[in-house]
Amino acid sequence: YGGTNINTQKQIVFNGMDIVVATPGRLVDLVMTGVLRLKSIQKLVIDEVDEMLNLGFRPQLMSFMDSLPVKRQNLMFSATLTEDVAAMINTYFYEPETIAIESQGTPLEQISQYYYGTPNFFTKVNLLENLLSDAEVFQRVLIFVASKQFADRVFELLDPIFPDQIGVLHSNKSQNYRINALERFRSGTNRMLIATDVASRGLDIADISHVINFDTPENPEDYIHRTGRTGRAEKAGIAITFVNEVEMKYMAEIEKFMKIPLEEKPLPSGLKVSNIYTDEEKPDLFDKDYLGKSGIGDSQGAFHEKKEKNRKVNLGGPGERKPRKTKPVNRGVMKKRAAKGK
Numbered sequence: 001y002g003g004t005n006i007n008t009q010k011q012i013v014f015n016g017m018d019i020v021v022a023t024p025g026r027l028v029d030l031v032m033t034g035v036l037r038l039k040s041i042q043k044l045v046i047d048e049v050d051e052m053l054n055l056g057f058r059p060q061l062m063s064f065m066d067s068l069p070v071k072r073q074n075l076m077f078s079a080t081l082t083e084d085v086a087a088m089i090n091t092y093f094y095e096p097e098t099i100a101i102e103s104q105g106t107p108l109e110q111i112s113q114y115y116y117g118t119p120n121f122f123t124k125v126n127l128l129e130n131l132l133s134d135a136e137v138f139q140r141v142l143i144f145v146a147s148k149q150f151a152d153r154v155f156e157l158l159d160p161i162f163p164d165q166i167g168v169l170h171s172n173k174s175q176n177y178r179i180n181a182l183e184r185f186r187s188g189t190n191r192m193l194i195a196t197d198v199a200s201r202g203l204d205i206a207d208i209s210h211v212i213n214f215d216t217p218e219n220p221e222d223y224i225h226r227t228g229r230t231g232r233a234e235k236a237g238i239a240i241t242f243v244n245e246v247e248m249k250y251m252a253e254i255e256k257f258m259k260i261p262l263e264e265k266p267l268p269s270g271l272k273v274s275n276i277y278t279d280e281e282k283p284d285l286f287d288k289d290y291l292g293k294s295g296i297g298d299s300q301g302a303f304h305e306k307k308e309k310n311r312k313v314n315l316g317g318p319g320e321r322k323p324r325k326t327k328p329v330n331r332g333v334m335k336k337r338a339a340k341g342k
Contacts, residue, residue: 002026003175010035024052024060031067038067045075051197053084055171065092080221111231114263115216115241115251120281122274124214124242125157130268131212131240132162132192139209140185141192144226146215148172151194154214162192169195197222203229211239216247220257244281 001023013020013036020027020036030036044065046052052061074093078085089096118124132138145151148170155168167181167190185193186205195203197217208230217223223241230237241262243251255261267273 001175002029006030006033024057024064028060028063031064039069041068041072043073043075044068045077047077048079049076049088050078050080050082050085053082053088054197058084061088079225080219110234111227111237111239113227113239113241114265115243116265116267117248118242118244118267120244120274120276121278122276123272124244125154126272126274127242127267128154128212128214129158129161130271132158135191137209139191140188140205140207141210141212142185142203142205142208142229143192143194143212143214144217145194145196146217148196150215151196155194158192165190166192166194169193171196197226204232205229206232207235208232208237211237213239213241216241216243216250216254218250220250220254223254224258246281 002025006026006029009026010030010033013030022030027036031038046061049061052058074096076085076089076093116127118127128143132141143154145154151168151170155166159166167185169178169181173181181190181193182203182205184190194214211227211230213223213226217226227239230239241251251262
């Protein structure tokens with residue numbers, strides 16, 4: 001994987017191995033250096049292919065698969081069958097067989113699920129601070145956000161309130177940073193971890209007491225995967241979702257997908273409800289006339305009657321305006337003629 005010394009990995013591959021487990025980017029790097037040769041590859045396994053495509057690894061995957069031998073076995077694992085995944089199957093698979101391990105649906109019954117209706121981002125932050133202040137109840141909390149920018153923003157707002165208790169995990173962090181953040185959360189050094197969906201599939205951390213969806217996921221299946229991080233090994237868990245007005249339609253889709261209604265809880269008493277909206281939450285003011293009136297309503301355009309001072313007639317060059325009275329004489333020619341006459 002990236003973020004580590006590639007020369008060390010090149011030496012390991014050069015020494016020979018039967019199985020290589022790699023991320024798409026580093027795998028392509030090793031192929032491009034020539035140290036990893038693909039002509040003898042017999043089996044290709046791609047895990048979490050839908051997330052790889054969502055994270056922008058399509059070029060690396062396409063480049064790698066185009067370099068593989070035609071005769072091979074492909075095994076691909078995906079939690080969701082999106083259009084992009086289907087397109088990859090149609091392009092690179094021959095007569096594929098689909099195996100559904102289990103049907104998608106409701107999370108485990110031991111997970112208690114409910115949501116809070118919130119107007120905006122800063123009210124969500126205030127609500128999150130209110131909940132996390134009860135350390136006895138919220139013992140180990142995984143907080144999901146919609147983007148890397150939101151993850152950093154929430155961390156910056158909460159870290160001063162809960163110093164040395166929160167970690168953050170997303171793809172813009174270095175590999176070592178992510179490893180350390182996971183280890184601190186797993187060991188209990190950090191009580192809370194803020195993460196994007198990149199972590200919702202592969203995380204297997206025991207005893208997560210709460211999953212909090214800071215943003216309601218647009219895809220119901222992403223909600224299932226997020227929620228499934230708690231309530232593991234037949235232990236009880238709690239999943240809480242913050243829903244603003246725009247996200248209510250996503251919550252309706254989630255309830256429809258799971259075929260169960262979720263309870264909406266009232267906001268805690270004394271919670272500060274912010275009236276400040278982020279740039280992403282502000283409505284587009286298309287009805288406002290920012291340019292104003294043009295001020296050329298009475299203009300007649302380019303074809304209009306000229307003023308008197310502009311009514312001039314083109315008289316041509318100086319020679320035409322003041323014609324010579326006599327014919328011009330070439331003095332050089334006249335001198336030559338005079339010399340011949342002598």
